[in-house]
Amino acid sequence: MIILGNVIDEQGRCTHYSKKEDTISIKFKCCGAYYPCYKCHEENSNHKTQPWKQEDFDEKAIFCGVCKKDLTIHQYMNSTNCKHCHTLFNPNCSKHFHIYFETGHNSTCTF
Template structure:
């Protein structure tokens, strides 16, 4: 999987977000390309971010940098860890759900 942006390691961390739990990259709906975060997308693309619609949440658009497997948006939003390798997701990523998914964690997930 090719992850674009300011990637600093083989698990998909970037210069913006690089703690132990920052291993998830997102395929952006607007371009179909994977980036570690919205800041990388803004810096390396020539278009605005288009958030995923709720109707698209079964799309495999999340990539775990630890096990190298794709997850659906639902898989990602409804769990605290990867369903394949159990790596914990950074809980602070939910602060950016409105950018990626046009919504926030509380209105979409059953956690």
């Protein structure tokens, strides 16, 4: 898997988010490319983020940098850890869900 952006290690951490729990990358709906975070996407692409629509939440768009396996958006949003390797997700990532995913509120939010 190629992860674009300001990646600093083999598990997909970036210059913006580098805690132990920061190991997932997200396939962006707008370009199909994987980035560790919206800031990396903003700094390294030439277009605005387009959030995934709720009807697309069965799409495998989350990549675990620890076990190197994909998760669906539903699996990611409804869990605190990877279903494959049980690595904990950073709970603060949910504060940015409205950027990546249509959540019913702020679904048109861009940064």
